[in-house]
Amino acid sequence: MIGHKYSMSNIERFNKLLNTTSYDRYNSWVDFRNEIDALLKSEINGLKSKRTMVVIGAGRCEDFSLKPLVEHFGTVILSDVDDKSIFKSMEYLRLTDEERSRVQVVKVEYTGVENNGFFDGLEDRLREARDFEAIDLLFKKGFEGLDDYRFLKEFSGEADLVYVSPIYTQLIYQQIMLVCSKLRSEGFQENLLKYVEHVSGERLIDVFTLFNQNVGRIVKERLVVASDIFQDYSDSTFMENAKKDFSDDNMEQIYKEYFESYGFGMGDLGLYLLNESMTLLKEKWLLWPFDERSEMVVKLSTYKK
Numbered sequence: 001m002i003g004h005k006y007s008m009s010n011i012e013r014f015n016k017l018l019n020t021t022s023y024d025r026y027n028s029w030v031d032f033r034n035e036i037d038a039l040l041k042s043e044i045n046g047l048k049s050k051r052t053m054v055v056i057g058a059g060r061c062e063d064f065s066l067k068p069l070v071e072h073f074g075t076v077i078l079s080d081v082d083d084k085s086i087f088k089s090m091e092y093l094r095l096t097d098e099e100r101s102r103v104q105v106v107k108v109e110y111t112g113v114e115n116n117g118f119f120d121g122l123e124d125r126l127r128e129a130r131d132f133e134a135i136d137l138l139f140k141k142g143f144e145g146l147d148d149y150r151f152l153k154e155f156s157g158e159a160d161l162v163y164v165s166p167i168y169t170q171l172i173y174q175q176i177m178l179v180c181s182k183l184r185s186e187g188f189q190e191n192l193l194k195y196v197e198h199v200s201g202e203r204l205i206d207v208f209t210l211f212n213q214n215v216g217r218i219v220k221e222r223l224v225v226a227s228d229i230f231q232d233y234s235d236s237t238f239m240e241n242a243k244k245d246f247s248d249d250n251m252e253q254i255y256k257e258y259f260e261s262y263g264f265g266m267g268d269l270g271l272y273l274l275n276e277s278m279t280l281l282k283e284k285w286l287l288w289p290f291d292e293r294s295e296m297v298v299k300l301s302t303y304k305k
């Protein structure tokens with residue numbers, strides 16, 4: 001394995017770009033954020049201790065309100081590969097020096113593949129791949145030894161509350177798909193690209209399992225996970241139907257039908273795997289007006305250790 005190398009890593013560069021937008025997320029996400037805040041507040045009220053809270057995928061800190069968290073906890077750990085967005089948000093949110101002194105920003109890469117150099121020159125390495133075996137080897141090397149990959153290990157069993165921002169759909173897959181689409185536009189062999197897509201999908205189970213294990217290890221009492229399950233244009237038939245009756249019962253029914261036809265997506269696969277290692281207490285469906293044109297349907301799940 002290659003050691004830590006943090007100039008600007010591939011995963012950091014990719015996510016920093018995704019976190020850069022002119023869309024006024026902060027104001028557009030107010031209802032979504034209020035719902036997340038309300039659930040976090042009710043969990044905070046029931047905690048035995050309020051020493052430490054950890055946020056996973058904090059990014060621009062726009063899907064949750066930072067100030068109330070800092071009010072309640074001795075220390076709030078904000079983690080993300082894109083630490084610069086976190087620092088920017090703290091200026092924007094005008095934290096006082098005292099509040100700021102209780103926030104710790106930790107730059108973390110959650111999958112471990114950056115350490116393995118998986119994304120280093122990935123486009124060129126795929127371009128050189130002539131057959132399925134070459135692709136298998138590339139993935140094998142990129143993911144080897146990851147069972148032992150640990151993040152935020154200094155906080156093992158320390159976080160009274162952990163909040164995971166929507167992230168499963170952002171872990172590696174989209175970034176590999178972007179490389180595939182570049183190669184596709186160059187006329188790269190379609191059967192090999194299809195194979196890369198297939199192998200990437202299969203790898204997600206390991207990536208999510210490792211991520212969930214690392215998150216679970218940090219939790220002392222409660223874990224709240226937001227996961228985007230559906231994404232579509234705001235005016236699509238799917239979204240219009242969902243918004244007509246956005247009750248938990250109706251969303252469960254829509255999800256059931258969708259699952260029967262298409263199987264797992266990434267957001268629900270992450271939660272499904274998490275349900276195997278943590279005790280699920282409750283779930284709620286939320287609408288997330290993601291950008292100017294599209295919306296997401298998010299499942300917010302609460303777990304106890």
Ligand SMILES: C[S@@+](CC[C@H](N)C(=O)[O-])C[C@H]1O[C@@H](n2cnc3c(N)ncnc32)[C@H](O)[C@@H]1O
Nearest residue numbers: 015057058059060061062063081082109110165
């Ligand atoms: C959809 S955003 C969540 C919204 C975010 N809380 C906000 O308000 O901007 C997901 C976050 O996960 C981070 N992320 C994605 N992949 C990551 C990885 N492999 N390691 C660490 N952070 C990652 C991104 O940088 C991004 O900030």
